Amino acid sequence: MADSPDTTELKRDYRSTVFLPKTDFPMKAGLPQKEPAILARWLEGDIYQQVRRSREGREKFILHDGPPYANGDMHIGHALNHILKDMVVRTQTLLGKDAPYVPGWDCHGLPIEWKVEEQYRKKKLNKDEVPVKEFRAECRAYAQHWVDTQREQLKRLGIGGDWDHPYLTMDFQAEATIVAELMKFAESGQIYRGAKPVMWSPVEKTALAEAEIEYEDITSTQIDVAFEIVESPIPELVGAHAVIWTTTPWTIPVNQGIAYGSDVEYVLLSGEGFHVLAAEPLVGAFKERSGLVHLQPVRHLKGSDLAGTVARHPMHKLGGFFAKPRPFLPGDFVTTDQGTGLVHMAPDHGEDDFELCKANGIDPVFAVDGAGFYRPDWLWLGGQGSVINNKFNAPDGPICTDLRDAGALLAASADFLHSYPHSWRSKAKVIYRCTPQWFVAMDKPLTHFSPETRAEQRWDNEGGADPVDETQGATLRQLALNAIAQTRFVPEKGRNRIGSMVEQRPDWVLSRQRAWGVPIALFVERKTGQLLVDHDVNRRIVAAIREQGVDAWDPENAAAFLGNRNPDDYEMVADILDVWFDSGSTHAFVLESGRWLEQRWPADLYLEGSDQHRGWFQSSLLESCGTRGRAPFDAVLTHGFTMDAKGLKMSKSLGNTISPIDLMKEHGADILRLWALSVDFTEDHRIGKEILAGVADQYRKLRNTFRYLLGALADFREEEKVGIEAMPELELYMLHLTAELDKKLRHAVNDFDFNSYTRLLSDFANNDLSAFYFDIRKDVLYCEVNAESGFQTEKRRAYRTVLDEMFQALVRWLAPVLVFTTEEVWGTRYPDGGSVHLLEWPQIPDVPADDGRWAKLRELRAQVTETIEPLRREKIIGSSLEAEVTVPELLATPDQLAELFITSTVHGGEALSVEKTDHHKCGRCWRYLPEVEEDGTLCGRCEDVVNA
Structure with missing residues (x-):
């Protein structure tokens, strides 16, 4: 029905009296375009130093950055790791603490040297023909290139830090400190030179640390070899053959004995004049492999009965080394899980082998060289190899062929599937190889440092006590396990992981046979083979390296270092340090260095991936316990690995890698940050197109919450605010919810539970604000104001007062997560208000809880x-x-x-x-x-x- 003329005259358009939210903050984020401009303003204004000045004199929180390797572009693991570190630093800063962040890089070592060598190989040049100082300079330049590249990529992620003054392990000051730390180990009697099997890469021609090893399934040749028994207290055994089984045929040319289990049941088998000895539980499998099914048991005996038995090597006719008797030795590691229950001993190529043979006066012979070839003078297969080559070990390869010709090869097949160690750099198989190396003893009691070292050492223990005095006589293993017990681990399972590794780990192999690294800058007296421990000599070496870098460790400087000693009486150690010692020493030249005065020792937190329980966490722990008696950290936070959307490990060969650089170009850094802080990063987690789409939707809702707040608070003035006593019940309830959220967020920060932190904020914005409070109060916001006269009701003033409280809280709470977006939000409302990242944790009014x-x-x-x-x-x-x-x-x-x-x-x-x-x-x-x-x-x- 049409309105009557009189009614129409009574009506009017009231739109001009109604408040409609207005803001310049766009719904569409456009992060890939906006973020670089925001970043440029931060860098121009040096926002990092602004934050430092704003927190000067406050309680400190120190997160010490574990150094990523300066080799290649940032990958998704780097991104997650640094976002988590940034979240820690920013939340602690938000709480009002002085939380500096000094980023760093690991610059020495084989990966960089390997890449420079690759460049040489492409040019058909021989690295060994290039002067070593020139080669090191190329390695230094290569590392610097990737430091600069990764630095810009991490800045783009919104990571705040002292980017103009990062720490680099290749800085001269750092190199000098690493050498000084090494010398503390030498002075406290923890370093020794010994020959024992270590993980060795024949491709890279160097010893490797456990942390540089990855295990892959391979198929190997398994062989059963007969060793003729020539002596035994059991007459029936003489002339019989002890059968050993191995999946490393190349170790047979270095065999020096046979191990048996004292409690194992053995059986002598006979048939057609041929007699063999094997463990009874394994006879069936042996017969199946060898086809000697006709053999029947003729005598059973205990392993302990084999004491005094001697065999001869299958190649004994070659004379020399191979003519020596091969004794039977009792080994507690011998099992009946597989093989024959008799284990051939090659002390050059196995830890158990080495220890058992050493205990029985049998020394290694160093038959295999660094490239994996038998040395030229070796009687059998001299100059041949490589020992990791499948063809060399194959059933028709030279080893098996010679054993077959000697009548000693009872079975051979290239079908044994098992896990085997590989170098994570070259991806090539590694071997255990006995070589002279430098070690840190895990179980030798520490002695005092020299008085000069103690006087110069910076200790930062409460009360000023010297921790080495307190732990006099303790071993490095004991100190490390004690430190683990006193450290906070997040998640807690990290304690058992690193604890079990430290309990079981062998002595720390310090030496590497390469060129690019910090030298083991020690002298050895030629006559005695003893380390020279002289504090004045050490000081001169450290001073020279501080001035010239690692190139200072050169024979031409030996006389200057040694002072009044004769250089001809001393050997300069030519090896370099394990790079894990480099990175394990970073606490010494970052947390204790005058260069970064805002730091302090020990750090509150170390944060890295779970693989660092055997890597940086452990090397830092051991280095610090060996020189300071305690860990360099109070807490350790561990994150898992990023998998693809299907839960598969990312691999270039699978084509499922995801570049954070490409993601930022498409989505922006804040989306990537929101993803990293939304997953349960303490476990392995996933990323993929659909996952990122969900994160983008989560971001959109948060952005719209800010957009609503900005629009609803348009023209808001401080004088509008009302006190709590004048607020309606709904406003009091919302302030109570905000106060409860405040407590939960503080708890999440304390627990480093950023998954919960981010989820709490998203849920609050979506469920408590957008779907509830905003929805109910939009009528009050729009209508309880006269846009023409400016009049508004008390209820509307109360609503906008609470909205202002929530804006101030949310923009701060989300600033560590969405670093760029919150800067845009803050600048939209306060164009001249400085950076949101200078603000501190909001103060939420304490409103009592309702009765439910x-x-x-x-x-x-x-x-x-x-x-x-x-x-x-x-x-x-x-x-x-x-x-x-x-x-x-x-x-x-x-x-x-x-x-x-x-x-x-x-x-x-x-x-x-x-x-x-x-x-x-x-x-x-x-x-x-x-x-x-x-x-x-x-x-x-x-x-x-x-x-x-």
């Missing part, structure tokens, strides 16, 4: 919404404002409930029900109310506001 009534009201609201929804789908009502609701219990006044439900009216009744109202619609607020006489006219509230 609001939880019941929210549950009832959800039920009402669910009941209304079918009526909307069926077009019976257009919106909830057209609904009249009956509820079985009035938990508030009908008007309060109608406001809460966003409905027309609410009545009490027997059951929950909804029907369409027959009330008229207010022409300004669009509510359907009994007081509105006709559609388009005003309700009492709107009339009061319009006339104010």
